[in-house]
Amino acid sequence: MLRSVFALVGIVGVVVGIGGSVVAADSRPNILWLTSEDHGPHMGCYGDTLARTPNVDRLAAKGLRFQHAWSCYPVCAPARSTLISGMYPASTGAEHMRSMVPMPAGTKMYPQLLREVGYHCTNNSKEDYNLAPRGQVWDESSGAAHWQNRRPEQPFFAVFNSTKSHESRVIVRPHTLITDPAKVHVPAYLPDTPEVRQDWAQYYDQVSEADADAGERLKELAAAGLAEDTIVFYYADHGSGMPRSKRWPCNSGLQVPLVVYFPEKWRHLAPTEFAPGGQSDRLVSFVDFAPTLLSLAGINPPHWMQGHAFAGKYQTKPQPFIHGARGRMDERSDFVRSVTDGRYVYLRNYFLHLSQGQHVNTQFKTPTTQVWHRLFEAGQANEAQSIFWRVPKAPEELYDLQTDQDEVHNLANSAEHQEILKRLRQAQRDHSAQIRDLGFLPEGEIHSRSQGSTPYDMALDVTKYPYERISTMAERAASLDPIPDDQFGTAMNDKESAVRWWAALGYLMRGTPVVRAGPARLRAGLKDESPYVRMIAAQALAQFGEPSDLNPALDVLKQLVPPDKNGAIVTIAALSAIDALGRSAAPLWPTIIAINEEGALPDPRFGTYIPRLVASIETHVNDQSPSPAAAPKTKGKNSEGR
Numbered sequence: 001m002l003r004s005v006f007a008l009v010g011i012v013g014v015v016v017g018i019g020g021s022v023v024a025a026d027s028r029p030n031i032l033w034l035t036s037e038d039h040g041p042h043m044g045c046y047g048d049t050l051a052r053t054p055n056v057d058r059l060a061a062k063g064l065r066f067q068h069a070w071s072c073y074p075v076c077a078p079a080r081s082t083l084i085s086g087m088y089p090a091s092t093g094a095e096h097m098r099s100m101v102p103m104p105a106g107t108k109m110y111p112q113l114l115r116e117v118g119y120h121c122t123n124n125s126k127e128d129y130n131l132a133p134r135g136q137v138w139d140e141s142s143g144a145a146h147w148q149n150r151r152p153e154q155p156f157f158a159v160f161n162s163t164k165s166h167e168s169r170v171i172v173r174p175h176t177l178i179t180d181p182a183k184v185h186v187p188a189y190l191p192d193t194p195e196v197r198q199d200w201a202q203y204y205d206q207v208s209e210a211d212a213d214a215g216e217r218l219k220e221l222a223a224a225g226l227a228e229d230t231i232v233f234y235y236a237d238h239g240s241g242m243p244r245s246k247r248w249p250c251n252s253g254l255q256v257p258l259v260v261y262f263p264e265k266w267r268h269l270a271p272t273e274f275a276p277g278g279q280s281d282r283l284v285s286f287v288d289f290a291p292t293l294l295s296l297a298g299i300n301p302p303h304w305m306q307g308h309a310f311a312g313k314y315q316t317k318p319q320p321f322i323h324g325a326r327g328r329m330d331e332r333s334d335f336v337r338s339v340t341d342g343r344y345v346y347l348r349n350y351f352l353h354l355s356q357g358q359h360v361n362t363q364f365k366t367p368t369t370q371v372w373h374r375l376f377e378a379g380q381a382n383e384a385q386s387i388f389w390r391v392p393k394a395p396e397e398l399y400d401l402q403t404d405q406d407e408v409h410n411l412a413n414s415a416e417h418q419e420i421l422k423r424l425r426q427a428q429r430d431h432s433a434q435i436r437d438l439g440f441l442p443e444g445e446i447h448s449r450s451q452g453s454t455p456y457d458m459a460l461d462v463t464k465y466p467y468e469r470i471s472t473m474a475e476r477a478a479s480l481d482p483i484p485d486d487q488f489g490t491a492m493n494d495k496e497s498a499v500r501w502w503a504a505l506g507y508l509m510r511g512t513p514v515v516r517a518g519p520a521r522l523r524a525g526l527k528d529e530s531p532y533v534r535m536i537a538a539q540a541l542a543q544f545g546e547p548s549d550l551n552p553a554l555d556v557l558k559q560l561v562p563p564d565k566n567g568a569i570v571t572i573a574a575l576s577a578i579d580a581l582g583r584s585a586a587p588l589w590p591t592i593i594a595i596n597e598e599g600a601l602p603d604p605r606f607g608t609y610i611p612r613l614v615a616s617i618e619t620h621v622n623d624q625s626p627s628p629a630a631a632p633k634t635k636g637k638n639s640e641g642r
Contacts, residue, residue: 085103511543
């Protein structure tokens, strides 16, 4: 009897969704996502004559190519967290590289919503989310996951991710180059050296391999007779793996190729501007992908998704802006927000005391980074090549992609561009306020304030997160404008710890004149109840205060180093402060090499961060090599910045 029922279901082409709903087999399209890693629109279909990408080029010839697609984050984990949730990581608390926070209450990851209406959802195979799911997300997520494993007539959603173009593949030597290094375009921010040209040429070779992987999947789809039943997306997870692209939230770090093919059967679900072989100037970003996917499946995107569907039954009008961001990148903290209208790119830097080129271990494995840094240190880098390494960073950056594709001519102080600057600045501020951007908190407080809840839900409670007061102080601290003498001092007594933290950062980012003009407030900050306020006050006094301030400041940092007492997030921030002090922090070396991470890591993926910082401190602070027995312990997995 059961066998007869199943046979009947197969004949009439009906599948039963997980939630119990009955769905006609031909009422929802199959959807295939072909994804790759660490590459921008360096493809033939985007007009790059050096590229060898025949498979995606053929897809684009019958599909739609998006000219302005952004990843939201220029590094893997927060970018994928955006995709899986349809929410900005700065809103969910998931922006810091390989952090881990719970999904907001009442929300689900998009595969869960697709499975509820009958889709077979597979992921082959990378996840790497900063969001902890509730319940089962995928039908299968592994290196063996495949749409072929679905029930007969069941619609599928399948992801196949190629790692061939990942940053780590660009540095593999030996490598027999196919691309001619003499023909690559070296961006104006990089020195034109053999090492740089080799890396760019090898990058092109690896993008070709990612394209070949996509081609194999498309052949497989066609061989199964499903090509005309399946909507296909091809995109990369963020910009190229080259330095000043990956990890930096300008156009070079965020722009991705996005090609979407709609077979005739499902052409009615395509974006309104669709034409075979056409180009869309619509602004889209990763936060839009989940609502678009649901819209294609006939599901009205839930209200808590923060993106906008650009295709399907519930597609919306084009948006005027898309947004990007940078938080902690592996072991190095930062806070940058960006926005574009398609022509101009605006960046707001909040941690002005940290250069773009902080020593992220993985990035410094790239030969380009190494030779670039050596030339800068030797005084042999030109103006455009020096921006990446300098401190302080400019509070604001504005670039015209029409005349400055490499984003090296900052127009923020240009008189004729002030109206554009104000418009994009306001767009960035409005966006941060709308999503209640959690980047204005120290990373550890995102977790501590949301205990028993989630960061997203905590941020909606003005008593737990007074966003307006905190962000206002952040804007003042990170402006470098003249500040009334008592403003930061008064703020150091504020009842809100994040306001005090930003006030202390205001001192630190202004350096010696301001620190020495008001040392009493910072000295009082050494006893603040917040470890983050104590830490910044200590760094400011040790780096820019009177000689007598050094030892009390080092004592505070010494207390904050042990992760078993303070937690790994505090330790990472304290070690970064110590690293910035150079030889002045040498007395702390015995404490540093005694670090014990046992039980202190908030997630196993943090496993290499503290050892990397210790190694950097050894180079910058201490010229004595620790014995093997004194090396910091780590139980975590390799945490390459992918």
